[in-house]
Amino acid sequence: MATLHILSHSPFTDSRLASCLRLLGAGDALLLTGDAVYALQPGTTNLQALQLMPASVALYALDEDLAARALQAPERAQVVDYPEFVELCTRYAKVNSWL
Amino acid sequence: MKFAIALFAAPHQPASRRALRFAQATLAGGHEIVRLFFYQDGVHSASSNVVSPQDELDLPREWREFVTANGLDSVLCIAAALRRGVLNAEEAQRYARSAANLEAPWELSGLGQLHEAAQQADRLVCFGGQ
Amino acid sequence: MSKSLLIISRQAPWSGPGAREALDIALAGGAFDLPIGMLFLDDGVFQLSAGQQPGQLQQKNLGANLQALPMFGVEELYASQRSLSERGLGDSELNLAVQRLDDSELTALLERYDQVITL
Numbered sequence: 240m241a242t243l244h245i246l247s248h249s250p251f252t253d254s255r256l257a258s259c260l261r262l263l264g265a266g267d268a269l270l271l272t273g274d275a276v277y278a279l280q281p282g283t284t285n286l287q288a289l290q291l292m293p294a295s296v297a298l299y300a301l302d303e304d305l306a307a308r309a310l311q312a313p314e315r316a317q318v319v320d321y322p323e324f325v326e327l328c329t330r331y332a333k334v335n336s337w338l
Numbered sequence: 339m340k341f342a343i344a345l346f347a348a349p350h351q352p353a354s355r356r357a358l359r360f361a362q363a364t365l366a367g368g369h370e371i372v373r374l375f376f377y378q379d380g381v382h383s384a385s386s387n388v389v390s391p392q393d394e395l396d397l398p399r400e401w402r403e404f405v406t407a408n409g410l411d412s413v414l415c416i417a418a419a420l421r422r423g424v425l426n427a428e429e430a431q432r433y434a435r436s437a438a439n440l441e442a443p444w445e446l447s448g449l450g451q452l453h454e455a456a457q458q459a460d461r462l463v464c465f466g467g468q
Numbered sequence: 469m470s471k472s473l474l475i476i477s478r479q480a481p482w483s484g485p486g487a488r489e490a491l492d493i494a495l496a497g498g499a500f501d502l503p504i505g506m507l508f509l510d511d512g513v514f515q516l517s518a519g520q521q522p523g524q525l526q527q528k529n530l531g532a533n534l535q536a537l538p539m540f541g542v543e544e545l546y547a548s549q550r551s552l553s554e555r556g557l558g559d560s561e562l563n564l565a566v567q568r569l570d571d572s573e574l575t576a577l578l579e580r581y582d583q584v585i586t587l
Contacts, residue, residue, distance in 0.1 A: 240580075258478075324360060453500055
């Protein structure tokens, strides 16, 4: 039962991303929202950690949060809007938001 | 698909707006929301006492309009709400408080409502954080 | 068949109502006879330290409430061995009987449940 994990805290001040990466299953996915999109900041160890995830783990980022923060998604990440966010939730068996 | 949406964030936190946009997209996509459940600081997102500056987003109002327009089942955890000073008229009277700041369409109830919604829904989606 | 729910509790015990409110979700689910599991992760494992004195902070005893979990039918109790070890609790006696799981076991645990709430 694959899980869509949703993060919304900056990985620079918070351990949620690190904890999440440690218990990701092979078919799980990660959706970055809010300050969690800072994980895509180029030249950082956080981005490196995301790049090192197995290819089977899909990586998504919410478009408005990227644009608001002047961030570009790297090739590894797919940008989604709200309708696609909803669709993602239907595609995975469960949704785990790291509140 | 049936969604249960739980909000854990106050209206000044970005997650409250994100939850609302997600909920709107859920209905727009032809899905059903079995219940909105507000827990922890999420209860503040239902407060009718929040006053936003005129040129800023008024999220409690947007939430209220969204819930009303779509006739959604929307529940606040009563224990979380009382602890944070979010009271409807009945609770304000019960505890002899001078003001109520929760009106229809919101209802106060127990955590059993969260579990019931999670059982009925195909997906439970929670919102909180930055 | 009822859907199973795993509650992942990551909050330290005295940083606000977060830890108690996570526990309350578990207790409520147990009271409704739902299949509930609880995992203590990250700072959440500090809830399990023995000998805490919440009275010093005029707080109710969370540990006593945690011990009520099995009485509410919540018997699947887990803690991250890594979180415990990182926080100097790796070999400590805890105030609750939990199964200690390593990272790969946590992945498998998460997979088993129908729904999850992490707070």
